[in-house]
Amino acid sequence: MVQDLLLPILKHEQKKSGYISEAAIKRISIQTGIPVSRIFGVATFYSMFHTKPQGKNMIEVCHGPSCHLNGSFNVLKSLYKSLKIKPGETTKDKKFSLHTCSCIGCCDKGPAMLLNGKQYTLLDETKLKAIIKKCRS
Amino acid sequence: MQILRKTELKAYKKAKKIGQKGVIEILSKKGLVGRGGAAFPTARKWQFAIDTKSDTKYVICNADEGEPGTFKDHLVLEKVPENVIEGIIIAAETIAAKQAYIYLRGEYEYLKPKIQKAISSVLKRSGSKVKIDIVVGAGAYVCGDETAIIKSIEGYRGQAYLKPPFPPVEGLWGKPTVINNVGTLANVPQAILFDDWDPHLRLFSLSGDVTKPGIYEFPMGVSLKKLIELGKPKNPVKAVYFGCFGGCMPYKEILLTPENVCGQNCVIGAGTIIVVDNTHSIVDMAETIAKFYAFESCGKCTPCREGSKRCLDLIAKIQSGKATKQDCDTLLDLALHIHETSLCGLGQTATNHLITALKYFREEFEQKCKLH
Numbered sequence A: 001m002v003q004d005l006l007l008p009i010l011k012h013e014q015k016k017s018g019y020i021s022e023a024a025i026k027r028i029s030i031q032t033g034i035p036v037s038r039i040f041g042v043a044t045f046y047s048m049f050h051t052k053p054q055g056k057n058m059i060e061v062c063h064g065p066s067c068h069l070n071g072s073f074n075v076l077k078s079l080y081k082s083l084k085i086k087p088g089e090t091t092k093d094k095k096f097s098l099h100t101c102s103c104i105g106c107c108d109k110g111p112a113m114l115l116n117g118k119q120y121t122l123l124d125e126t127k128l129k130a131i132i133k134k135c136r137s
Numbered sequence B: 001m002q003i004l005r006k007t008e009l010k011a012y013k014k015a016k017k018i019g020q021k022g023v024i025e026i027l028s029k030k031g032l033v034g035r036g037g038a039a040f041p042t043a044r045k046w047q048f049a050i051d052t053k054s055d056t057k058y059v060i061c062n063a064d065e066g067e068p069g070t071f072k073d074h075l076v077l078e079k080v081p082e083n084v085i086e087g088i089i090i091a092a093e094t095i096a097a098k099q100a101y102i103y104l105r106g107e108y109e110y111l112k113p114k115i116q117k118a119i120s121s122v123l124k125r126s127g128s129k130v131k132i133d134i135v136v137g138a139g140a141y142v143c144g145d146e147t148a149i150i151k152s153i154e155g156y157r158g159q160a161y162l163k164p165p166f167p168p169v170e171g172l173w174g175k176p177t178v179i180n181n182v183g184t185l186a187n188v189p190q191a192i193l194f195d196d197w198d199p200h201l202r203l204f205s206l207s208g209d210v211t212k213p214g215i216y217e218f219p220m221g222v223s224l225k226k227l228i229e230l231g232k233p234k235n236p237v238k239a240v241y242f243g244c245f246g247g248c249m250p251y252k253e254i255l256l257t258p259e260n261v262c263g264q265n266c267v268i269g270a271g272t273i274i275v276v277d278n279t280h281s282i283v284d285m286a287e288t289i290a291k292f293y294a295f296e297s298c299g300k301c302t303p304c305r306e307g308s309k310r311c312l313d314l315i316a317k318i319q320s321g322k323a324t325k326q327d328c329d330t331l332l333d334l335a336l337h338i339h340e341t342s343l344c345g346l347g348q349t350a351t352n353h354l355i356t357a358l359k360y361f362r363e364e365f366e367q368k369c370k371l372h
């Protein structure tokens, strides 16, 4: 049973390289015997896998309904102000990638986001500025 | 809160003493039903797996709480992970499974160290030989479906498949598998141990336009008004959404039972209550939720894959002011079709929010439309 190792392997690759490249998929296919097409299928199915290079810091802003009501749009707006990128984009210096994501279970503390997998809640412009500044330094 | 009472492995010891039959008897007598939303009797589910002959069986703990606006499993995993693990080993030993998995949402990965610690400590203290592994998902709402979880653990795209066969008969790698939700498994040791355990208590996730959001524990049948007043809304409340899939209703007093909520054309599901006040637009809510479904549709069947995108297009048209009232009819038509013809639960419920919004708040949509 190698197939059940595929998710952990892809997770590892995503963490190590920041994305799952075509070369990596071919390599994993040779190592596991799982066809390239199936690996590609899995890699593109899950939203936390990326097949394009990502920035060093991964920001995922929750756009669930509770966060929407608590101002997730303003979070995206202030991130646009400081990073000049929209969801799906990466900054020129490759330091940040921005995505939106589904509910992250912090709906009582919205608006919320994940930064490199860690939760940040009750976001406002001042808080976001401080977070970005810390990532930059 | 009842759910946070610790059982400290006393339930496991009792379960060992009373054996398989005793556990099933106690759980069915006490009336423990699944907390994931379907409310299936837990004892019956386990009995199916017991009755299926096989050397290998599995238990899966569904920690894939993905319904937007729901964060009760999050609370349980954070506060009483040991109870959940105790529930898992009781389940596994009752159905004679040697291996259990916890399928944790990718978005909850930050809880993994805590759960891992609870596993080691419970296994060490109990002496149980059940092997428990955590499988972390990678972001897919559809994986909340039992069959999609199985596919995902097997390493495939987490796409749902048609039942039967039901997992307790033929599940993970074709073997009998019991899949229980975090909340169900946390209740197992409590139901076994405490005489005063109340089967009617549920966790409600209250969020949205309230100043005191959070998890509230009440019996099924609690007053909606009471619950929302505890949340202290800032402005007059206009609507209530039962998560994304449960639909919406105008705010008024009802007692929250599955039947009453169903009477409002909604589904109570896992007790998700999202409050919308009169400063927010229902059309904006519709757009947010439609985006969610267009993104999460797994793509396996046409009505949901194509339909969810078309819904989003139509809502965008309405938002832009270029739509006519006829587009509202088309939207409703489309929503009904997706509801009736989709393959799995995701698609079948993906448009509940639109069907109910167009029933109760149609004027908000029409106000954005051209006159003809």
Ligand code: SF4
Binding pocket: B142, B160, B296, B297, B298, B299, B300, B301, B302, B304, B305, B342, B343, B344, B345, B346, B347, B348
């Ligand atoms: S209804 Fe949607 S999520 Fe379910 S199988 Fe069809 S496309 Fe996939």
Ligand code: FES
Binding pocket: A062, A063, A064, A065, A066, A067, A068, A102, A103, A104, A105, A106, A107, A110, A112, B068, B069, B070
């Ligand atoms: S809706 Fe944003 S965390 Fe749940």
